[in-house]
Amino acid sequence: MRLACFKPEDPAKRTSRELEKKIASWNKEYEKPIKILLLGAGEAGKTTIIKQMKILHIKGFTDKERQDKVKEVLANIHEAIACLCSNLSILEPPVKLENEDYLEGLNFILEAEPQDKFTKEYFRWVEKLWNDKGIQECYNRANEFQLIESGKYFLDKLHAVQNENYVPSDQDILHCRRKTTSIQRIEFSIDVPKRFGGGTQDFWMIDVGGQRSERKKWIQVFAGIQAILFLVASSSFDQTLREKNQVNRMEEALNLFDDVWNSKFLLDSGFILFLNKQDVLEDKIRKGKDIGNYFPDYRTYNMDPKDGNTGDEYMRTRCFIRDMFIEVTKKGRRQGDRKWSMGPGFTVTVEEPQIQKEIYTHFTIATDTSNIRTVFMDVHSMVISWNLKSYGLD
Numbered sequence: 001m002r003l004a005c006f007k008p009e010d011p012a013k014r015t016s017r018e019l020e021k022k023i024a025s026w027n028k029e030y031e032k033p034i035k036i037l038l039l040g041a042g043e044a045g046k047t048t049i050i051k052q053m054k055i056l057h058i059k060g061f062t063d064k065e066r067q068d069k070v071k072e073v074l075a076n077i078h079e080a081i082a083c084l085c086s087n088l089s090i091l092e093p094p095v096k097l098e099n100e101d102y103l104e105g106l107n108f109i110l111e112a113e114p115q116d117k118f119t120k121e122y123f124r125w126v127e128k129l130w131n132d133k134g135i136q137e138c139y140n141r142a143n144e145f146q147l148i149e150s151g152k153y154f155l156d157k158l159h160a161v162q163n164e165n166y167v168p169s170d171q172d173i174l175h176c177r178r179k180t181t182s183i184q185r186i187e188f189s190i191d192v193p194k195r196f197g198g199g200t201q202d203f204w205m206i207d208v209g210g211q212r213s214e215r216k217k218w219i220q221v222f223a224g225i226q227a228i229l230f231l232v233a234s235s236s237f238d239q240t241l242r243e244k245n246q247v248n249r250m251e252e253a254l255n256l257f258d259d260v261w262n263s264k265f266l267l268d269s270g271f272i273l274f275l276n277k278q279d280v281l282e283d284k285i286r287k288g289k290d291i292g293n294y295f296p297d298y299r300t301y302n303m304d305p306k307d308g309n310t311g312d313e314y315m316r317t318r319c320f321i322r323d324m325f326i327e328v329t330k331k332g333r334r335q336g337d338r339k340w341s342m343g344p345g346f347t348v349t350v351e352e353p354q355i356q357k358e359i360y361t362h363f364t365i366a367t368d369t370s371n372i373r374t375v376f377m378d379v380h381s382m383v384i385s386w387n388l389k390s391y392g393l394d
Ligand SMILES: Nc1nc2c(ncn2[C@@H]2O[C@H](COP(=O)(O)OP(=O)(O)OP(=O)(O)O)[C@@H](O)[C@H]2O)c(=O)[nH]1
Pocket: 040, 041, 042, 043, 044, 045, 046, 047, 048, 049, 148, 149, 150, 174, 175, 176, 177, 178, 179, 180, 181, 208, 209, 210, 211, 276, 277, 278, 279, 280, 364, 365, 366, 367, 368
């Protein structure tokens, strides 16, 4: 009688066992979270996307979180009105208050001590000033100085905010601005489409600060990133940097995108570009702003008719901006420039990477939950499919 353990193994069975092992190891990878890193210059909308993920995939904001936001909302109001008041006379040519009696209020706001802020008198002045034609004219020229994006949103709802029972809504939280100075990670799970096997997939989304001084921290989180979500403030073509007011914000975004796209640390990551702040861009263009004054190539730009109505200035502008970024992905690394710089004082020498990658683009409004829900259905499917591909499972 032969002992079973000496029985020669059936080769078919061995192959099937090896395959099972391989699939088990793939499944292990599949169970790992997919990491998405948000990048882009300051005020592009990265943290707003994190807030949307919280609304869409986690339980939203708790009562305590909403209460904590009140302080930030009030700080946004003060920053906005003080910024408008102090820039009125600095603008070239300067702007005057329509109602000169409000000069007292303007000085009150600019000199407000913490205990004056948010008193009845304070809000009375803020409201009067915000409705003054001079301040409104100054607001219309806000691209000439540094006003926070949320200024108009909160100054338009002073009545609601003054109420002692005021609780910030989701919209208020999405509009509220606070500069990121740390690295933040949000974790969530989403259902995997049936065509990718069903079940759920965990995601980690990582947020970093985009202003120049923050960028030296980025490299700490580059390892193991499956997708880069690069955000651009599409409306920023007529603005300069808060950090350095001689530099055009859109130029900065293009250069930063060039650096990130060509980074040897991100060769394995997929790239998705969010051409964000489409609502602000559309508003600017409808009011007669012309990107051609800042990017003269717009004058000879030919929009592809399949991208929309070529006679619509907003459509043309958004396609032109998208194509400037796509152009970056097509050209090789700048000749003689092997340095990868993430801002002043932080450069790394790199070898020339010549890997063909593709860029996926979306026109987005980060403060609009339904827009982001739709866009992210695409993004999640795409990232899951990239991930499966990288494990040979597509
Ligand atoms: N209207 C409008 N506002 C937006 C949009 N995206 C972002 N914002 C606002 O723009 C401001 C800046 O957005 P953030 O998400 O803080 O920008 P960030 O990229 O995180 O900026 P840093 O932390 O400095 O890197 C906030 O007040 C947002 O509410 C958008 O699509 N439309």
